[in-house]
Amino acid sequence: MIRLSKDARREQLLEAALGVLRERGADGLTLVSLAEAAGVSRPIVYDHFGTRAGLLLALYRQLDEHHRAALATALEAAEPTVEVTARVMSTAYFACVTDIPEAGALSAALKGNPETEAAQNALDAEYTAMIARALAPYSSLSLATLELRCIGLLGAAEALASELTRGRTTVAAASDALAGLIVGDLTRR
Template sequence: MMSSDRPGKPDAAPRRRMQRDERHHQLLQVSWGLIREEGTDALSLGRLAERAGVTKPVVYDHFGTRNGLLAALYQEFDVRQTKVMDAALAASDPTLPGKAGAIASSYVECVLTQGREIPGVIAALVGSPELGEIKRDYQSVFIEKCRRLLTPFIGHGTIGQASLWAMLGAADALSNAAAAGEITPEQAKDELYQTIVGMVERAGRV
């Protein structure tokens, strides 16, 4: 008869509970994956909870609503884009070609990194007045950054607000076309570079 005090199989190590910021990051990454595989329309808080292996209250606690989740995804994309662009600008030549090239390359690369997911998120943002305002706020910050970076290259002129918004529209259109495979990444970067340089040169002639 076996002794009752014989050591048995050791218990499995308990799973470490994620900290709130770790869980938040995990849920965002699962959301991106869900959008990539099934499209933005498939993204819901319930579906996210199922995919992430957590209860619905956990997801609701982090995002509140689907709009809150979409806003968080766009915010994460914007933070990533800002970091990439700042690094590219810091490493670029202090010339118009250097700065224009850094802006164009980093903008396109960020959209390509996120693949086809970010256009769907942006489309969902535009469909909501609340989220549309969030998107415009981030766009305004980007536009002002470009104005500050490019103004030293135009002498005594100024870059008009309409021109900056047109540049941003071109950046989005070209990046999305590259992500969809309609043009190559290099074509998108080169065209955006030419757009930025042309905008600055026109401003200097006014």
């Protein structure tokens, strides 16, 4: 076995966890299945994540960080208009859905455990605040009201993502619908 630094080993384990998630779904992702997939001993996995809930949350955090970084980069490069900002947001959202379609199952697996659900809710609140800040220049709403609207828009995005993963729509159609909802909500009087 190659000896890796703690950070490198954690990255390797999270990469393997994503593979297990893709192959077996969230229910199949356990500390034991991860140890087997990564080719490491169980104590190594337990040392990094402690519990299955800790593993699921670590993977969710990594996916969230990746998505937010991609969105931030795209927003920085985008033309500063409400239409372009809405398009960038919707494109980034559905890129995450298509890149990691198992993220919905991972999110659902975090529900029901107070510790993981609270951490997931905090990450979701940070994401909501991020998109509200990006949309604030195009809205006369208070930031608190805009964040509430963004929560509603994310609910719509999740519903569209569900349609996409069921094969009932395309990425382009889902992205168009979400961008239209964002622009429509901000531009209506």
